[in-house]
Amino acid sequence: QQPVQSPQAVILREGEDAVINCSSSxxxxxxxxxxxxxxxxxxxxxxxLKGGEQKGHEKISASFNVKKQQSSLYLTASQLSYSGTYFCGTAYMDTGRRALTFGSGTRLQVQP
Amino acid sequence: DTAVSQTPKYLVTQMGNDKSIKCEQNLGHDTMYWYKQDSKKFLKIMFSYNNKELIINETVPNRFSPKSPDKAHLNLHINSLELGDSAVYFCASSRYNEQFFGPGTRLTVL
Structure with missing residues (x-):
């Protein structure tokens, strides 16, 4: 079952923030x-990997809510280089850690 | 020092032909994957091999046959190509969790 990503697309100006969500059933x-x-x-x-875990990568961070079966990706003070399509990939408890099912992607465009 | 490499990068062929895509990784990973990305950018797992053993085989036509001669290689052979096979095929590898993707092979079936 494919995770659901939202929004499908987002346009930002440099310096603005965005949140991309990923939900699983x-x-x-x-x-x-x-x-x-x-x-x-x-x-x-x-x-x-763990409930409540938050990871960071430059000004990009993410959270994971195991109970709600959701993850969110936070892009702070966006830069032009952040443009692209963001995918969440989920591994399920019943199929093991190796198999990833990807969402349909969120297209992010950062404008000057 | 390429981590995951694929050949060819582009493949244009006629319907009904048989073609192969090769993948090699020099990262020492034990698991390799094939993904298909269609025109709508949907990325779908096709196969996964762990230590040369098939561990994931999604609902893929049996015209697609993966072959892993050793841990560093996972090739994809496609028989009787159809128009719907046109897509970008990505090979990936992992050791624990992070997956490293190859540059992709854009297959166009005419």
Missing amino acids: KALYSVHWYRQKHGEAPVFLMIL
Whole structure:
């Protein structure tokens, strides 16, 4: 079952903040976040393994709420380089840690 | 010093042909994957191998056959190509959790 990402797309000005959400209908083992720029491969940003865990990567951080089966990605003071499509990948408790099911992606565009 | 490499980068072929995509990783990872990304950017797992053993085989037509000669290689062979097979195919590898993706192979079936 594919996780649901929202919003589908967002346009920001440099310096603005954004939140991307990822929701699952199944119990989660972990949540991965990737960014893919046009014509390139997805690049790993971070993984969240424990409930309530928050990870940071430069000005990009994420949280994981196990009870709600949700994760959110926070982009602070966005830069032009943040533009791309963000995917959450979820691993489920019943299928083990290796199998990732990706959401449909959130296209982020940062404008000057 | 490329981590995950794929060949070819582009593949244009006629319907009905058979083609292969090769993937190699030099990271010492024990698990490798094939993903398909369609025109709507939906990224879907196809196969996963752990130490040369198939561990994930999603609902994929049996025209697709992965082969892992060793831990560092996972090739994808596709028989009787169809128009709907046109997509970008990504190979990835992991040791624990983080997956490293190859540059992708853009397959176009005419």
